[in-house]
Amino acid sequence: MFGYYLDLAWRSLKRTPILTGLMVLAIGLGIGASMTMLTVLHVMTDDPLPGRSAQLYTPHLDPLPLDHKRRGDGPDASDNLTWPDAMALLKAHRATRQAAMAGGSLLVRPGRTDLRPFYVDGRYATADFFAMFGMSFEHGSGWGAADDAAGARVVVLGETLARKLFGGADAVGRTVRLGDSDFRVTGVVADWAPQPMFYADASVKRYSDADQFFLPLSAAVDLKLDVNGNFSSWGQDHAETRMTSPTTTWLQFWAQLDTPMQVAAYRQYLADYSAQQKALGRFQRPPANAKLYGLMDWLAHENLVPNDVRLQLWLALGFLFVCMLNIVALLLAKFLRRSGEISVRRALGAGRRDIFVQLGIESALIGVAGGALGLLVAQLGLWSIRQRPDDYAHLAQMDGAMLLGTLVLAVLASVLAGLLPAWRACRVAPALQLKGV
Amino acid sequence: MRHIVKPLLRHRMMPLLVVLQVALACAIACNALFLLQQKLVPIVSPDGVGHPDRLLVAWNIAPRGQPWPTSRLGQVASELRAIPGVTSTSVAGSWPMETVAQMNGSVMGEGEHAARADAAVYIGNHMVDTLGLKLVAGRDFSAAEEGVAYTGIGIDASGPAIITRALANRLFPGGDALGHVVRIGDQADAGRRTVVGVVEHLMRNKFGQDDRENIDYSMLFPGIPSNWPMPVFAVRARSAAEVDGVLGAVKAAIKRDLGPDMIQGIDPAYETYGRLRDRALAQSRAAVWLLSGVSLVVLVVTLVGIMGLTGYWVQQRTRQIGVRRALGARRRNILREVQLENLLVVGSGVLLGLASAYAVNLWLMRHYELARLPWQYLPLGAALMLLLGQLAVLSPALRASRVPPVVATRSV
Numbered sequence: 098m099f100g101y102y103l104d105l106a107w108r109s110l111k112r113t114p115i116l117t118g119l120m121v122l123a124i125g126l127g128i129g130a131s132m133t134m135l136t137v138l139h140v141m142t143d144d145p146l147p148g149r150s151a152q153l154y155t156p157h158l159d160p161l162p163l164d165h166k167r168r169g170d171g172p173d174a175s176d177n178l179t180w181p182d183a184m185a186l187l188k189a190h191r192a193t194r195q196a197a198m199a200g201g202s203l204l205v206r207p208g209r210t211d212l213r214p215f216y217v218d219g220r221y222a223t224a225d226f227f228a229m230f231g232m233s234f235e236h237g238s239g240w241g242a243a244d245d246a247a248g249a250r251v252v253v254l255g256e257t258l259a260r261k262l263f264g265g266a267d268a269v270g271r272t273v274r275l276g277d278s279d280f281r282v283t284g285v286v287a288d289w290a291p292q293p294m295f296y297a298d299a300s301v302k303r304y305s306d307a308d309q310f311f312l313p314l315s316a317a318v319d320l321k322l323d324v325n326g327n328f329s330s331w332g333q334d335h336a337e338t339r340m341t342s343p344t345t346t347w348l349q350f351w352a353q354l355d356t357p358m359q360v361a362a363y364r365q366y367l368a369d370y371s372a373q374q375k376a377l378g379r380f381q382r383p384p385a386n387a388k389l390y391g392l393m394d395w396l397a398h399e400n401l402v403p404n405d406v407r408l409q410l411w412l413a414l415g416f417l418f419v420c421m422l423n424i425v426a427l428l429l430a431k432f433l434r435r436s437g438e439i440s441v442r443r444a445l446g447a448g449r450r451d452i453f454v455q456l457g458i459e460s461a462l463i464g465v466a467g468g469a470l471g472l473l474v475a476q477l478g479l480w481s482i483r484q485r486p487d488d489y490a491h492l493a494q495m496d497g498a499m500l501l502g503t504l505v506l507a508v509l510a511s512v513l514a515g516l517l518p519a520w521r522a523c524r525v526a527p528a529l530q531l532k533g534v
Numbered sequence: 535m536r537h538i539v540k541p542l543l544r545h546r547m548m549p550l551l552v553v554l555q556v557a558l559a560c561a562i563a564c565n566a567l568f569l570l571q572q573k574l575v576p577i578v579s580p581d582g583v584g585h586p587d588r589l590l591v592a593w594n595i596a597p598r599g600q601p602w603p604t605s606r607l608g609q610v611a612s613e614l615r616a617i618p619g620v621t622s623t624s625v626a627g628s629w630p631m632e633t634v635a636q637m638n639g640s641v642m643g644e645g646e647h648a649a650r651a652d653a654a655v656y657i658g659n660h661m662v663d664t665l666g667l668k669l670v671a672g673r674d675f676s677a678a679e680e681g682v683a684y685t686g687i688g689i690d691a692s693g694p695a696i697i698t699r700a701l702a703n704r705l706f707p708g709g710d711a712l713g714h715v716v717r718i719g720d721q722a723d724a725g726r727r728t729v730v731g732v733v734e735h736l737m738r739n740k741f742g743q744d745d746r747e748n749i750d751y752s753m754l755f756p757g758i759p760s761n762w763p764m765p766v767f768a769v770r771a772r773s774a775a776e777v778d779g780v781l782g783a784v785k786a787a788i789k790r791d792l793g794p795d796m797i798q799g800i801d802p803a804y805e806t807y808g809r810l811r812d813r814a815l816a817q818s819r820a821a822v823w824l825l826s827g828v829s830l831v832v833l834v835v836t837l838v839g840i841m842g843l844t845g846y847w848v849q850q851r852t853r854q855i856g857v858r859r860a861l862g863a864r865r866r867n868i869l870r871e872v873q874l875e876n877l878l879v880v881g882s883g884v885l886l887g888l889a890s891a892y893a894v895n896l897w898l899m900r901h902y903e904l905a906r907l908p909w910q911y912l913p914l915g916a917a918l919m920l921l922l923g924q925l926a927v928l929s930p931a932l933r934a935s936r937v938p939p940v941v942a943t944r945s946v
Contacts, residue, residue: 116842123835130828204799214798404902405821408569412828415562419832422558423839426551430846486816521547 098451099458106459109435116431117463120424124467124514127420128507129474134410136475136499137482140492141304141402145291149231150392152353154192154360155296156367158182159386160346160379165331172299174329175386177346180318182374187223191366192352192359194229197314198222199348200297200325206274207262217258218325219310221317227253227286229353230296235259237269237284240313248315252280255309259285273310278320280312292492293401295392296349298326303401304489314348343379364389403487417510424463424514432456432522440527452523460515461508468507475503538875541851548847552840553883556919559836560887561894563829564915568895568907570825572745573818579749581630581811582698582735584666587774589807590781592767592788593632596797604683604758607765610791611659614769617783619776622769626658627687627759629766630665630739630752631807631814637689638740641753643705644715651704653697653751654738655718657688657759662696662733664768670699672712672731675756679730682757689718693755695727698736700750702729716753727755741818768807777806833922840926844876848934855934856941865935872931873924880923884916891915 110117144150159175160182178186183197199221206214220226227239240251252273259268259282268282290307297303317324318340324347332344339345354360371384390398432439439452475495482493495503542549583589595602607625614623628635637655642648659680662669679694695716702711711729718725736752759765767788771780785804796802805813848855855868895907 119838123838126831126835204797206798216799408898408902409824412562412566412825415558416828416832419555419558419562420835422551422555423835426555426839427842429547429551430842434846434849481820485820486813 098454102455102458103462105455106462109459110462113431116427120427120463120511121466121470123420123423124464124507124511125470125474127417128467128471128503128510129478130413131410131417132471132475132495132499132503132506133478133482133493134406134413135502136479136495137406137489137493138402138410139499140494141293141406141489142396143292144393145293145295145396146230146392152193152355153229153392154352154354154363155390155392155395156186156350156352156363157388157390158367158371158374158380159382160343160374161382162331163381172327172329174327174331174346176299177327177329178348178350179343179346180341180348181343183348183350185370186350186352189366189370191363192354194225195350195352196223196226196229197348197350198226198296199314199317200301200308201317201322202325203275203310203322205258205262208274209262212261217309218306219255219312220308221314221322221324222311223314225353226311229351230289230291232286232289235285235287236267237282239311240283245313245315248319249313250278250280250316251283251313253284253286253311254282255307256285256288257307258309275310275312276320276322280316286311293396295396296351298347298349299399300327301325302488304492360389406489421510421514424460424511425517428460428515428518429521432518433525436522436525439522439525443525443527449523453519456519456522457512457515460511460519463515464508464511465504467511468504471507472500472503538871538878542875542879548843549879552843552879553886555836555839556880556883556923557886557890559832559922560884560915560919561890562832563918564888564891564907564911565894565898566825566829566832567915568911569904570822570829572905573821573825575745575749576737576741576818577815577822579737580735581737582665582667582733582750583630583807584668585770585774586808586811587806588771588777589664589666590769590771590777590784590804591629591632591807591810592769592784592802592804593629593634593764594800594803595765595767595788595792596800597763597792598795598797601761601763602765602792602795604760606792607758608659610788611767613787613791614767614784617769617780617787619772619780620769621772622660622663624658624660624664624768625758626656626661626766626768627762627764628654628656628739629658629768630654630656630737631811632766633739633814635764635766636740637687638738639689639719641701641705642717642720644717648717649705649707651701651751652748653701653753654740655689655753655755656736657755657757658766658768659756659758661754661768662731664770665736666770667736668734669696670732670734671710672696672729674731675754679756684757684760687759687762688755688757689759690723690725691755692726693728693757694730696731696733696754697729698750698752699732699734700747701752702732704747704751727753739814741814833918837922837926840876840880840923841929844872844927844930845933848872848930851934852937852941855937856939856943859937859939860942868937869931869935872934873927876923876927876931877920880920883923884919887919888912888916 157175158178160179161175187195187197201221202216202218204214205217224240224242224245235256239253240249244251254268262273263271268285271282272279273282288307293303326347328339328345328347330339330345354363367387367389368384371380371387374380375384442452479493479495483490611623611625614620628637640650641653642650662674675694682693684691697711705716706714711732714729716727716729718727735750737749738752769780769784771777781804788802898904899906
């Protein structure tokens with residue numbers, strides 16, 4: 098029966114090529130526009146570390162004084178941690194793994210004479226960083242807790258930077274000049290660029306390139322290296338001492354917590370720590386302000402998707418709705434025009450259900466063709482988005498799930514649009530229509 | 535009228551679908567066109583800069599350690615001025631269309647209830663000549679004023695200022711701005727600037743939700759900002775043919791004079807003002823294409839939908855129309871009738887559409903900090919939709935009017 102209905106649908110669509118073309122075009126454009134923006138939203142809100150993100154948490158304390166007011170458009174000072182708090186959390190060792198970190202750009206002075214000095218982005222971090230985020234080493238390894246304590250001048254390079262500096266040769270054990278100091282390479286990691294860069298400070302571009310070097314946070318503090326990101330001070334802090342000041346936040350902190358019990362315990366620990374700091378007079382706000390965010394919750398809290406993108410998504414969905422309504426109108430006209438044919442089939446014994454299914458298949462066929470067109474339109478739309486100057490532009494690519502989603506959405510939309518016309522058409526009274534044939 | 539309304543009420547489905555289509559299209563089109571107009575503002579507004587292809591801008595000149603001393607910047611500027619083919623040079627803290635460094639703030643006139651405006655401040659020497667601005671009142675800064683030595687950037691210092699006509703009208707409505715004082719911020723020790731000149735246009739370098747007036751709110755202060763790490767050099771060439779030669783000489787001069795003390799790894803950027811403007815507006819331009827495309831397709835799709843439905847609706851009533859023709863109705867009567875019917879249906883769709891356009895705008899205002907939809911868009915959108923409806927009904931209506939009376943005698 099399905100084959101027969103398909104044949105009927107095909108014949109019916111062929112009879113009115115212009116109308117069919119218009120409907121396919123409408124659904125193609127609507128689906129194409131919607132899928133373009135849905136894909137952008139999808140890649141921007143995707144899990145940056147699948148498989149690991151569920152175990153990663155970021156603790157937040159509220160060390161701000163009671164009378165501290167956030168400036169309207171300024172960053173939230175309690176988004177980051179102060180040096181003393183980060184070190185306390187680190188030393189407490191309440192999580193399976195934990196690391197404090199901050200971003201930085203340093204001038205690399207290559208030993209090779211054919212390369213000019215250039216700036217690279219990287220991260221100042223503590224020893225657990227690599228294992229916690231599951232980074233894989235091509236050569237060598239990270240540094241240990243002893244290096245952290247000593248502020249050792251060691252560095253782990255990203256694969257791209259290592260190849261640029263040392264060619265194919267093994268970089269481990271070699272020396273790199275970063276800023277004004279020499280660092281000994283202890284390892285080379287495969288390029289690692291989670292999108293968005295969930296662990297970075299809120300003020301930097303989150304969909305940008307990978308970090309290319311990693312060095313001990315303690316060394317960065319010793320050398321007073323430049324930090325990318327917000328320094329928020331509420332005390333009388335001087336540029337010289339602000340890195341280790343208890344009234345300046347600038348550090349990000351992540352912890353790996355494997356079980357719900359660990360998570361609950363960590364929450365309790367944060368509240369206890371805040372209460373203790375409050376008792377000591379350092380914190381003024383209630384200990385309940387201390388929070389522990391899961392990775393995805395943190396990204397939702399940070400709201401990385403720009404308003405323009407959300408607005409364009411709404412526009413695209415509204416557009417799809419206009420197209421669907423248009424198809425409802427055109428299908429209604431088309432189906433009701435065939436009242437004569439339908440009543441003949443009804444008179445010959447077809448039930449209302451049969452007519453309904455037949456017309457439903459016809460709508461679905463339009464949906465399939467529209468979905469195929471929609472894929473093309475969406476590819477075009479994504480291409481145009483990749484030409485935009487925004488930092489997320491390069492991510493706008495469709496994956497398999499979105500590809501399949503496009504077709505499913507198109508068929509769903511067209512079948513949904515066909516429901517009302519098909520229902521109206523199958524209620525045609527055979528006798529009344531047959532008289533007029 | 536009754537014979538038009540009655541059948542509409544009896545067969546509710548068709549007119550209801552048209553009403554819905556029109557309402558939705560109206561709501562989307564009104565808001566999309568409003569967004570489009572906002573994105574269009576920086577593209578179509580005059581920026582006041584004369585001969586943008588002859589103006590060369592150099593920025594990203596980062597000093598190692600302390601900011602460049604103003605004396606040294608002035609020295610470089612006079613060397614640039616000596617390059618053959620150069621008519622004017624400027625050293626400034628920020629530059630139109632160059633968004634790395636911006637100085638923006640709330641400025642106001644004098645008095646208790648002074649008007650305020652969010653304006654861009656450009657501090658630099660010889661900017662009127664170099665930008666090619668058109669003075670409409672007052673004078674350019676004098677040599678003595680250009681020679682001012684600031685202790686800081688200069689934004690808090692008092693002195694003379696040149697403002698745009700739009701800003702003058704905003705701060706000093708209905709009066710001559712010359713000689714009046716503009717306060718830079720509301721602190722007691724805020725800088726006070728006396729207006730000595732008014733220029734026709736100068737665009738600010740921060741784009742938000744602008745209209746054609748407030749995008750033109752800019753001020754010029756004379757002199758070279760001191761203690762400012764990101765200076766901009768601008769050079770105006772005498773003719774377009776000399777631009778390439780001047781560019782090479784400018785690059786060489788800046789590299790020779792400042793190169794040894796620049797941060798290694800950060801290279802100065804050079805561009806003509808025209809290219810700089812193109813790049814700064816790329817995002818707005820992309821949005822304009824997107825929004826105009828969507829609006830157009832929404833309207834076309836709605837047109838097609840109305841056409842399809844009305845066509846069927848007319849075909850359904852062929853026999854009735856034949857009867858009416860046989861009873862004496864003229865072609866013109868039938869045509870008018872179908873058109874009037876469409877006007878009624880589309881009209882009710884428009885009413886619903888305007889209400890939802892407003893509701894959508896309210897929702898967008900709450901969630902996306904959008905501006906309020908100006909009321910002018912509502913009658914505009916209504917007229918557009920009614921026109922669209924009449925366009926869609928034209929061919930079915932003509933077909934209806936051509937139904938011969940003889941149809942009435944067939945197969946009744």
